[in-house]
Every structure is written in C-alpha cells, then in structure tokens.
Amino acid sequence: MRISIFFLFLSSVTFAQNNEEDSYKRGQMLYDDFCVRCHLPDGTGEAGLIPPLASADFLQNIQATVHSIKYGLHGPITVNGVRYNNTMAPMGLENDEIADITNYILNSWGNTTDVIVTEAYVQGIKETK
Amino acid sequence: MTTRYLSYVFLLQVLIACAQPDVTISTPDHTNYTIDVIVPDLEIPWGMAFLPDNSLLIAEKEGQLIHFQNGQKTNIENVPTTYVRGQGGLMGIAIHPNFKDNNIIYFTQSSSVGFDKSGGNTALYRAVLQDNELQDVSLLYKAEPNTKKGVHFGSRIVFDNDGYLYFTVGDRGNRDVNPQDITRDGGKVYRLRDNGEIPTDNPFVDVSNAKTAVYSYGHRNPQGMTKHPVTGEIWTHEHGPRGGDEINIIQAGKNYGWPKITYGKNYTGTTITKDKALPGMEQPLYYWIPSIAPSGMAFVHNSAYADWDGSLVVGSLKFNYLERLTFDNNRVVYREKIANQIGRVRDVVLGPDGFLYLAVESKGICKIVPNP
Numbered sequence: 001m002r003i004s005i006f007f008l009f010l011s012s013v014t015f016a017q018n019n020e021e022d023s024y025k026r027g028q029m030l031y032d033d034f035c036v037r038c039h040l041p042d043g044t045g046e047a048g049l050i051p052p053l054a055s056a057d058f059l060q061n062i063q064a065t066v067h068s069i070k071y072g073l074h075g076p077i078t079v080n081g082v083r084y085n086n087t088m089a090p091m092g093l094e095n096d097e098i099a100d101i102t103n104y105i106l107n108s109w110g111n112t113t114d115v116i117v118t119e120a121y122v123q124g125i126k127e128t129k
Numbered sequence: 130m131t132t133r134y135l136s137y138v139f140l141l142q143v144l145i146a147c148a149q150p151d152v153t154i155s156t157p158d159h160t161n162y163t164i165d166v167i168v169p170d171l172e173i174p175w176g177m178a179f180l181p182d183n184s185l186l187i188a189e190k191e192g193q194l195i196h197f198q199n200g201q202k203t204n205i206e207n208v209p210t211t212y213v214r215g216q217g218g219l220m221g222i223a224i225h226p227n228f229k230d231n232n233i234i235y236f237t238q239s240s241s242v243g244f245d246k247s248g249g250n251t252a253l254y255r256a257v258l259q260d261n262e263l264q265d266v267s268l269l270y271k272a273e274p275n276t277k278k279g280v281h282f283g284s285r286i287v288f289d290n291d292g293y294l295y296f297t298v299g300d301r302g303n304r305d306v307n308p309q310d311i312t313r314d315g316g317k318v319y320r321l322r323d324n325g326e327i328p329t330d331n332p333f334v335d336v337s338n339a340k341t342a343v344y345s346y347g348h349r350n351p352q353g354m355t356k357h358p359v360t361g362e363i364w365t366h367e368h369g370p371r372g373g374d375e376i377n378i379i380q381a382g383k384n385y386g387w388p389k390i391t392y393g394k395n396y397t398g399t400t401i402t403k404d405k406a407l408p409g410m411e412q413p414l415y416y417w418i419p420s421i422a423p424s425g426m427a428f429v430h431n432s433a434y435a436d437w438d439g440s441l442v443v444g445s446l447k448f449n450y451l452e453r454l455t456f457d458n459n460r461v462v463y464r465e466k467i468a469n470q471i472g473r474v475r476d477v478v479l480g481p482d483g484f485l486y487l488a489v490e491s492k493g494i495c496k497i498v499p500n501p
Binding site for chain 1: 172190213215217278279280302397398447448449472473490491
C-alpha cells in the first residue's frame with residue numbers, strides 16, 4: 001500500500017516534469033519563430049532598443065510577462081534599471097502557445113522558476129491598459 | 130574558351146560584389162524640417178495609399194482598412210477576414226492606375242482561405258471602393274500552403290508603367306524549401322495583369338508545374354517595393370537574417386539567391402552559407418550590415434524637398450528612423466537618418482503633393498514638412 005502510494009507520487013512527479021519539458025521544447029520552437037529576431041537566441045535583446053530577457057527583473061512579474069506576450073507592449077518599461085520606450089506587437093498566439101513561450105523564457109539563459117504557466121492561466125489574464 | 134571567359138566575368142562580379150564600400154550612415158546635426166502627425170492613434174499602419182482626391186487609405190495590420198478623409202477616420206466595410214499571426218496581417222495597398230474611372234483597389238493580407246486545416250498564407254485581393262465599402266471583392270492570388278509559421282509574408286503591391294501588378298510573398302519561414310523552388314509559393318516577387326490573369330510572357334509560363342505568376346525568386350522577406358520614377362524599374366528591399374538586408378532591382382526570371390547566397394548570418398551567429406555570390410544568382414544593389422529591418426520604400430522625385438530629389442527612402446523598424454540613400458550609377462554613396470528616433474517606420478510614400486508621409490507604429494501617419 002505504502003509502496004503503491006510512493007509509485008503514484010513518483011509517477012505524478014515524472015508526469016509533471018514531462019509536461020514541463022514538452023512545454024519548454026514547444027516554447028523554444030515558438031520563440032525561434034516569433035521572438036528571436038528582436039530578443040536574439042541568447043535573450044540579450046539590443047542595447048537601448050529591445051530589452052533583454054536573460055536575467056531580466058521584469059520577468060519576476062509573471063502576470064505582466066504573460067500580459068505583454070498576449071496583448072503586446074506600448075510605451076515605456078524599465079528592465080534591470082534601463083528604460084525602454086518601444087512597441088511590441090501582439091503576435092496572435094493561442095493561449096497554449098503563450099504558456100509554452102513563457103515557460104521557455106522563464107527557464108532559459110539563467111532564468112529559473114518553480115512556476116509552470118498553463119493554458120488556463122494565460123486564458124485568465126485579461127487585458128489591462 | 131567561353132566557359133573560361135564567363136568564369137572570369139563571374140570572378141570579376143564577385144570581386145565587385147564583395148567590395149561594397151563602407152557608407153556609414155550620417156546623423157545630420159541640423160535638420161531643416163518638422164514632423165506633423167496628421168493621422169494620430171494608429172497601432173501598426175502597415176501600408177498606405179493616396180487616392181486622387183488626396184484622401185488616404187491606411188491598412189492596420191490587425192485587419193482594419195481605414196479611409197482618412199477631411200480629418201476623419203472611417204473603417205471601410207466588407208474587408209475579408211485577416212488571419213492575424215506573427216508578422217501576418219492586413220498589409221499592402223495599391224490603387225489601380227486608372228482608379229479615378231474604376232475605383233479599383235488592391236490589398237494583400239495573410240489569409241486562412243484554402244484547403245489546409247490551419248495556418249495562413251499571403252493573399253492578394255481586388256475590390257471596388259464605393260462609399261467606404263468594398264464591392265466585387267475578388268481573390269486574385271492565394272499563396273499555398275497555409276502554415277502556422279509566424280514569419281515572412283511579404284507583402285507590398287506596385288504597378289509598373291505597363292500596367293502590370295507586382296506583389297511580394299516572403300519565404301514563410303521555410304527557407305530551405307520555398308525560395309529556390311519555382312513550383313512552390315514563397316520567397317517570390319509575382320507579376321499579374323490588373324484583372325489577376327497571368328501575363329503570357331511571364332518568365333516561367335512554359336516551365337512544367339511552375340507557379341506561373343512568379344516573376345523573380347530567391348527572396349527572403351521583401352517588405353519594400355517601389356517603381357523608379359525615371360527608369361520605371363521595380364525596386365525592392367528585403368529583410369536579411371542577422372545582417373544582409375538587401376536592395377534589388379527586379380528582373381524577369383532572375384534568382385536573387387536566398388538562402389544559397391547571403392551577406393547575413395543566422396540569429397545565433399552561425400553561418401547560413403559561406404557563399405556571398407554564385408553563378409546564376411543576382412548580387413544585391415546594396416546590402417545592410419547590421420540589419421536595419423527595412424520596411425516601406427519610396428523614391429523622392431519632384432518633391433517638396435529640393436535637396437532630396439533622386440534619393441531613395443526606406444523605413445527602419447529596428448532603429449526607428451527613415452533612411453535616405455543617394456546613388457551614383459546605382460551605387461550607394463551616402464546614407465543619412467531622417468526623423469531620427471521617431472519610432473518603428475513601417476511604410477513611407479511620397480504623396481501627390483510632393484511631401485513624404487511615414488507610417489509609424491504606435492504613433493500614426495507623419496508628414497515631413499520643410500521649414501520655411
């Protein structure tokens with residue numbers, strides 16, 4: 001009994017890990033299609049023009065991160081103490097795709113998080129101006 | 130003998146090609162113009178075209194076709210649904226050369242029309258504009274297949290002096306399959322008659338299985354195209370990868386090389402190809418390193434700016450200015466920034482009044498007015 005509970009626990013952990021890895025891989029492919037030409041493969045962006053994603057304090061606010069991918073960004077933002085005043089258009093991505101890209105960004109280039117962003121979470125983010 | 134001669138010619142071409150002189154862009158200390166926002170509150174004004182009454186059609190990437198007249202914006206009705214994804218949206222607009230008699234306009238948009246379950250590709254439409262409504266909307270061309278890839282849709286529209294329509298479709302993120310294959314759409318400049326028929330002298334009409342609307346191939350993502358006001362040639366520019374944005378003069382049946390030759394690299398910095406020139410492939414008239422992300426293109430001719438006539442202007446999405454280039458025998462000899470830091474310049478046209486109009490993302494349509 002105890003053993004079977006243990007296995008149940010183990011398999012659910014593995015299941016979550018697989019889900020996370022799959023989401024990360026899908027996110028990487030989407031990143032390479034939709035994000036890479038501005039934010040670059042190493043997430044460093046472009047000095048003065050495109051904010052970095054690597055080690056970016058902006059990403060600590062996951063809600064704002066998802067909002068920016070889902071609805072775009074207009075006007076000034078500050079990332080790691082540097083002000084950027086540019087525009088990022090919304091990309092017309094599905095909620096599950098936005099979840100995948102967010103999971104990729106939040107776990108790349110030195111970024112780490114325990115949070116796994118889901119399609120339902122993205123769906124729940126409503127537009128605020 | 131002939132072969133040896135040809136290879137010498139080719140070698141010479143390569144030497145000339147690789148020896149593009151460094152023309153560093155200038156930032157003038159003093160500017161002699163002001164910038165007026167004449168149409169505010171636009172998101173991504175991707176394309177624009179003036180009507181004979183000096184009113185303006187504006188394509189918002191999200192799908193709205195706007196008629197700006199007497200200071201008022203009106204959304205034109207009956208525009209087909211746009212497949213908005215990544216770089217795709219409502220894009221180019223052109224009016225028929227005889228618009229004043231027939232009211233015909235053309236536009237390109239990413240569209241999910243077709244047999245594929247999902248995704249989209251570039252479509253060219255024609256319609257009659259009547260009282261701010263589209264009538265007789267007809268699909269003249271739809272690039273296939275649909276794909277969920279978010280990049281490289283093209284798509285500008287230009288008429289030449291003989292009444293042929295040209296439009297562009299990018300490689301749709303499938304660079305190793307589309308641009309070099311004339312039996313597939315993508316990575317091409319197309320030429321059609323004004324009614325959508327394929328001209329009988331298009332270069333690939335006799336090639337089995339070819340997409341016979343194709344006029345030139347080997348392109349990556351041309352988001353700028355214009356007619357030279359003196360020679361009547363069709364000029365394009367296209368986005369390179371990391372470096373290697375190009376200006377080209379389009380000629381029938383020519384191969385512009387992507388991705389077999391390029392001056393750019395992958396975004397990761399790795400090599401796409403070691404070749405910058407190959408036999409049978411055209412060299413760009415000019416290439417940008419680093420990339421400026423060019424969008425929109427116009428010649429300055431009979432303009433309100435005496436000093437600028439003869440220049441080419443190109444919007445820069447990346448560096449937030451309009452770039453002005455001057456030529457000596459089709460060689461770029463000077464480059465400067467206009468409207469520096471204005472924002473992402475998506476399109477530029479020379480209005481019938483001789484003024485330059487810029488479509489700037491998150492800002493609107495801006496007019497460059499020379500100071501008295």
